[in-house]
Amino acid sequence: MKKQKYSVTGMTCSACSAHVEKSVGKLQGMEEVTVNLLTNSMQVVYDESVCNEEIIVEAVEGAGYGACPVIKESSGRTGLSRAGSKEAGGEGDFKGQPGESGGITGRNRESRDIDGRNISGREALKGKKENKEMKVRLTISIVFMVLLMIVSMHHMLFMWLHLPVPELFLKLFHGNENALTFAFTQFLLTLPIIYVNRKYFQTGFKTLFHLSPNMDSLIAIGSGAALLYGVFAIYRIGYGLGHGNPALVSRYASDLYFESAGMILALITVGKYLETRSKGKTSEAIEKLMDLSPKTAILIMENGEEKEIPTHQLMRDDLFVVKPGSLVPADGVVVEGTSSINEAAITGESIPVEKQPGDPVVSATMNKAGRLICRAVKVGEDTTLSQIIRLVEEASSSKAPIAKLADKIAGVFVPVVMGIALLTFVVWMILGGGFEAAMSSAIAVLVISCPCALGLATPVAIMVGTGVGAKGGILIKSGDALQSARDIDTVVLDKTGTITKGKPRVTDVFGYERELSVDEIISIAAAIEKPSEHPLAEAIVEEAQIKGVSIPDVEDFQAVFGKGVMGTCGGKKCLAGNEVFMEENGIALLPGARDAMDEMAGEGKTCLLFARDGKLSAVIGVADTIKESSVKAIRQLHDMKIEVVMLTGDNKRTAEAVQKKLGINQVIAQVLPEDKEKEIRRLQKEGKKVAMIGDGINDAPALAAADVGIAIGAGTDVAIDSADIILMKSKLTDAITAIRLSRAVIKNIKENLFWAFFYNTIGIPLAAGVWYPLFGIRLNPMFGAAAMSLSSLFVVGNALRLRSFKLESDENNFASQNKEEKSSPHQGESDFASQNKEDWKMEKMMIIEGMMCAHCTGRVQKALEEVAGVKQVTMNLEEKSAKVTLDKEVSDDALKAAVTEAGYEVIGIK
Numbered sequence: 001m002k003k004q005k006y007s008v009t010g011m012t013c014s015a016c017s018a019h020v021e022k023s024v025g026k027l028q029g030m031e032e033v034t035v036n037l038l039t040n041s042m043q044v045v046y047d048e049s050v051c052n053e054e055i056i057v058e059a060v061e062g063a064g065y066g067a068c069p070v071i072k073e074s075s076g077r078t079g080l081s082r083a084g085s086k087e088a089g090g091e092g093d094f095k096g097q098p099g100e101s102g103g104i105t106g107r108n109r110e111s112r113d114i115d116g117r118n119i120s121g122r123e124a125l126k127g128k129k130e131n132k133e134m135k136v137r138l139t140i141s142i143v144f145m146v147l148l149m150i151v152s153m154h155h156m157l158f159m160w161l162h163l164p165v166p167e168l169f170l171k172l173f174h175g176n177e178n179a180l181t182f183a184f185t186q187f188l189l190t191l192p193i194i195y196v197n198r199k200y201f202q203t204g205f206k207t208l209f210h211l212s213p214n215m216d217s218l219i220a221i222g223s224g225a226a227l228l229y230g231v232f233a234i235y236r237i238g239y240g241l242g243h244g245n246p247a248l249v250s251r252y253a254s255d256l257y258f259e260s261a262g263m264i265l266a267l268i269t270v271g272k273y274l275e276t277r278s279k280g281k282t283s284e285a286i287e288k289l290m291d292l293s294p295k296t297a298i299l300i301m302e303n304g305e306e307k308e309i310p311t312h313q314l315m316r317d318d319l320f321v322v323k324p325g326s327l328v329p330a331d332g333v334v335v336e337g338t339s340s341i342n343e344a345a346i347t348g349e350s351i352p353v354e355k356q357p358g359d360p361v362v363s364a365t366m367n368k369a370g371r372l373i374c375r376a377v378k379v380g381e382d383t384t385l386s387q388i389i390r391l392v393e394e395a396s397s398s399k400a401p402i403a404k405l406a407d408k409i410a411g412v413f414v415p416v417v418m419g420i421a422l423l424t425f426v427v428w429m430i431l432g433g434g435f436e437a438a439m440s441s442a443i444a445v446l447v448i449s450c451p452c453a454l455g456l457a458t459p460v461a462i463m464v465g466t467g468v469g470a471k472g473g474i475l476i477k478s479g480d481a482l483q484s485a486r487d488i489d490t491v492v493l494d495k496t497g498t499i500t501k502g503k504p505r506v507t508d509v510f511g512y513e514r515e516l517s518v519d520e521i522i523s524i525a526a527a528i529e530k531p532s533e534h535p536l537a538e539a540i541v542e543e544a545q546i547k548g549v550s551i552p553d554v555e556d557f558q559a560v561f562g563k564g565v566m567g568t569c570g571g572k573k574c575l576a577g578n579e580v581f582m583e584e585n586g587i588a589l590l591p592g593a594r595d596a597m598d599e600m601a602g603e604g605k606t607c608l609l610f611a612r613d614g615k616l617s618a619v620i621g622v623a624d625t626i627k628e629s630s631v632k633a634i635r636q637l638h639d640m641k642i643e644v645v646m647l648t649g650d651n652k653r654t655a656e657a658v659q660k661k662l663g664i665n666q667v668i669a670q671v672l673p674e675d676k677e678k679e680i681r682r683l684q685k686e687g688k689k690v691a692m693i694g695d696g697i698n699d700a701p702a703l704a705a706a707d708v709g710i711a712i713g714a715g716t717d718v719a720i721d722s723a724d725i726i727l728m729k730s731k732l733t734d735a736i737t738a739i740r741l742s743r744a745v746i747k748n749i750k751e752n753l754f755w756a757f758f759y760n761t762i763g764i765p766l767a768a769g770v771w772y773p774l775f776g777i778r779l780n781p782m783f784g785a786a787a788m789s790l791s792s793l794f795v796v797g798n799a800l801r802l803r804s805f806k807l808e809s810d811e812n813n814f815a816s817q818n819k820e821e822k823s824s825p826h827q828g829e830s831d832f833a834s835q836n837k838e839d840w841k842m843e844k845m846m847i848i849e850g851m852m853c854a855h856c857t858g859r860v861q862k863a864l865e866e867v868a869g870v871k872q873v874t875m876n877l878e879e880k881s882a883k884v885t886l887d888k889e890v891s892d893d894a895l896k897a898a899v900t901e902a903g904y905e906v907i908g909i910k
Contacts, residue, residue, distance in 0.1 A: 001031055006042040006056065008035065009066035010203055012216050016065065019212035023063040027051055039463075042067065064207040138273045140196045145266040148189040151182075152259040176246050179253035183234045186258035190227065197265040213414045219268060221418070222446035226261035229439055233257075260443065292364040293385055297329035298322075300373065314379045322372040324858070328361045331378035339370035340858055352861065369858025417764070421445040424768040437769070444767035448760075458749050460799040465745035472807035473728035474738050481724035484708045485742035487689045491637055491735070492680060492702070494694035495648035495658060498712055498732065499634075500624040502695075504536055506543040507605055508621030510596045513612070521618045523549045525610050527569045528576045531557045536606060537565075539622045546868050564609075575611045587611045593619050604657030626661065633732035634662045640736070645683070647676055647692075647702070677701040693735055710735050737807055744805055752795045759791045846882045846895065850904040863902035867894055 011017055017035040020042065025033045029050035034043045044056060053069050060067035150157065151173065158165045165174075173182040194201075204220030207213055233252040240248035297311045300319040311329045314320060319335065322328050328341070340352035343365045352368050355361060361374055363383040380386065421442045428438035462479045469476050476482050496502050511521050526544035529537035530551060544551055554567040554574075563584070564577015575585055579597075582589070587609070589597075596619050597607045605623040609616065637644050645666045648655050655669035668679055680702050683690050692699070692706035703709030703723045711723035712730045727734040771777045846864075851857055857875040864873045864884055872885040884895060896906045 001045050002048045003043070003045050004053070004056075005070040006044065006060070006067045007070055008040050008042050008060060010207075011035075011037055011040055011065060012203065016207070019063050019207070020060055020065055020067075023059045023212075024056060027055060027059055041070075062210070063212050064203075064210040134269070134273050137196045138269050141193050141262075141266040141269045144189050144192045145262050148186060148193070148259055148262045151189060152186050152256065176241070176249045176253070179237045179249045180234070180241060182253060183230070183237055183256055183258075186256060187230060187234065190230070190258045190262045193262040193265050194223075194227065197269060200265065200268075213418060217414060218417060218446045219264065221421075222443045223261045223264045225439065225443055225446075226257035226264070230256050230258040230261065257439070257443075260440075264443075292327075294327035294329045294364065312380060314376055316376055316379055318376045318379075320374055320376060322361070322367045322374060324367055324369055324371065326367055328363055328365050328367065328374070330363050330376045331383050332361050332374040332376045334359050334361060334372055335375050336373040337371050339372050340368045340862060342366045342368055354862075368861070417445065420764060420768065428769065433769075441767065441769040445764060448763040448767045458752070460796055461745050461748045461752060461802065464799050464802040465741060465748075465805075468802055468805050468807070469738065469741055472734070472737065474734050474741070474807075475726040475728060476738065476741075477724050477726075481708055482742050483746055484689070485691065485725065485739050486746045488642060488691045488708060488739055490643045490645060490683055490688040490690045492645045492647050492683065492690055492692045492706070493664075493732075494692075494699050495646055495655065496624060497695040498693055499630045499646065499658065499662070500626055502624060504539040504606075504622050505625045506539055506620060507623050507625060508596070508600060508619075510593065510619045510621075511617070512590055512593060512619075513615070513617050516617065519547055519549045521610070521620075522547055523551060524569055524574060524612065525576060525608075525618065525620060526551045527554050528557075528565055528567055528574050528610070530554070531567070532559060532565050536608060536622050540608070540620065548866070548868065569612075572613050574617075576608060578607075579609060582609050582611060582616070585611070586614065587616055590616055596621075601653070602657060603661070604654035626658065627732060629731040629733045631662060633736055634664060636733070636736045638663065640739070642739075643688075647671055647679055677705045680705045691735070691739075693732070695730075710738065741805060744802060748799055748802055752798055755798070756791065756795060842886045842889075844884045844886065844892070844895065845910040846884060846899065847907040847909075848880055848882060848899055848904050849907050851877060851880055856904070859902050860899055860904055863898045864895065867898050870895075 008020060011020065017037045021033050021035045024030060024035075024042070024044060027046070029047035030044065031047065032043075032045040036042070042060075046056070057067045057069075154169050154173065155165060172178055173185070200216045201220045201224065204213075204216035204218070208217045208220075233256050236252045237249050240246070240252070294311055296308050297314045298321040299307050299309050299314065300321060301307055306321060314330050320329060320332070322339075324339070334355050334357050336357060338354070338356045340354050341361060342352045343362060355372065360377075361372070362385075363378075364385040378384070424445050425438045425442040428441055429435070433441075458479075462482060465482060466476050476485075493499050506522075509518050509521060511518060513521075516524075522540070522544050526541045526549075529540045531554060541551070552569055554569050557565065557567040559565045560577070560581065564575060564581035566573065566575045566577075566585075568574070575581065575587065579589070589609075593609075593616060600607050600619075600621040603621075603623070605621040608620045608622060610618045610620065634644055643665045645668065646655060646659060646664050647668050649669075649671055652667075652669040655667045658664070659667045671679060676699065680690055680692055684705075684707070690706045691708040691710055692702045693710040693712070694703055695712035699711075703711060708725060709723040710725045710727060712727055725735075725738050727738070765771065766777065848860060851860060857877050860882060861873045861875050864870055864882060867890060869886050869888040869890040870884055871887040874883040874885075876882070882899075884890075892909045895909065899906050
């Protein structure tokens, strides 16, 4: 099966998209067709053995529209091409030799200039051109419409203004003798409006002849009928003047419809122009993402020289330079240099990440300090930023299941309306209403029934909703996922890396040597564990680094597999390991130590025992700590009446400890990767709508099986590919935001569909004159055109309200959020899971002298971030300041000492 995107031209309403979808869907081998009116695009999935691009394009053209495939070439370029054709240069011209820096010839590299921009850029330029053309059409239409209205309704106009009718108008347009001049002048003023808006007639009659009438067909028939009737009236006036029949002349002179023909086209053009401008706002999220992409890259040539080139010319395995303050042009790996990179644009994490040789770098992230030389791994359309843009575009182009109802109705709506208009004309003629009344009512039905609002109801809301999500780091892959998330009643969470940080940290320290402080215990423990490669040993060493304590050298180091390590530190024999290891070496446990170990084991923590000179020195608890966002997220899920299930491969005791701490409804522990999917299926068989949130390769089957798969952005590519929604910031609270956003978008779509159907339900009977016998109400075609335009603007405006959606959950909506959690007894100094303090925050502003460049700010920032208790540091070189955000109390002296040690002077701290 092949998946292909097409650009479709000529569509103006939901009936158009429905006809295209129906025509292509009939093709042999066609698996799936999705046509989007808002983006004028079509996504198809088909069997290449029985179907191809030419057949698909012919099917679209057979329905009365145009189409061409959007091709993605091997170099990462994206462009438009006629079916089955290739652009000049071909794909082969863009292939370089991987593995060598600058291994592509200058000719081939430069040839990428032909089509270096991605399709979003092309469509943006195309959109600007269409807006300009629409503005010209609008201007001409309005000018001649005003002149036409002045001529046709001058007597009423001057009466409203309480002014006498000018003598020129009396000489030219009053009396039966001037009736022909009066009618022919209106005809001439209508012609420019007809000409600049000829597209409605061309498309409308073309689709009508293909038996797939659309909105343009209704406009063309309505306006055309009014125009032809006006021409007929001119002939009747001429006949009356020639045969001395003043009654005939007076009748047709007062019953011209040129102003209706011109007004219909002008008002619909006004509506289309405003609609186009409003729809343009829906793609702002994609445009902002595109603006993040750096325009140039510094390439290292084969001879070692540096050359600045457009980013789209960068090839895989090229070496490129990233200077301080510059954006990374492509995904790659650091080859040389060290620095800190701000990845907020991609991950949302404001704290810069240290980079050294071998570390990955991501496109559109900013280098804060040192100079880096990197090797390109993913370029062009393959970069992380391009993939994000692609996902947002595909989601914007996709349809939610709720949209299929509107499409089915739109497919038969236009023919039904034409039938109603014909029936209206016939009934009025039979009832003796006269030709003029019958014609007026039929035209009004055609004009007021244009299904613009119906076609815009879902795609505008989906595009705005997915754009808002992308702005907050929530990537929703499809409209189907967006709708499904609304109905979720059960959320299944993976534990490691999703609920927890996925990295062991020290949580408790219990000392049993009075002469040793906590820092000294950590220092000795880190010394013994440093030569070990065990993950728990890394947690001890990292704790020492965070506390800033020294790590002495160890002699005679020895590791005993599965039990522990030993060595000599400060002239004393030291041991670290489990209880069995201590017993084997004659180390007795103290009563207090046993209690502490039992308590920590009950909380799912791992206990490490440390001894010195044959006596127990300390017990240190290590655990994979819970993310702060997990506590808040699970609390909010409960408040939303959503059941929370934890699915983990960890042992039952550890899982139950996490369950108890977070209040999770159900825990399924010791689950093998292949069994996670079975558990999801089991929950679905119970009638539950399940969302799975995970980050690992072992979560991929479960993510795919769930009604909505949500991947943590920091997870594996396999998990992300299997998911429907991606949380780029790796915050569990964003899953709640995604569900809230889904509910808001679907509610908005329902509102739009209601008003679109309600409008037509009220408007069509009014236009047909149903209420005329009872209330004397009849709708003029001009007002019908205005009402049709306003209905579309109303729907678009309602969808744009989603742009004000709050990405961060309103704390007032969650009553339990402000309740403090009780901390457990014997909580150690190093408890990184101190959830009861998660909302504690303090900011200090430091004025620092001596900073001259980005290197200086980078060094100061790094020094401050290494101080325990510092959560975030924001540097400002111009103001010579640093804003320090703390998550626990840190003295001014400690901050000052860190800056002084980095070689700078602190002038003041607020």
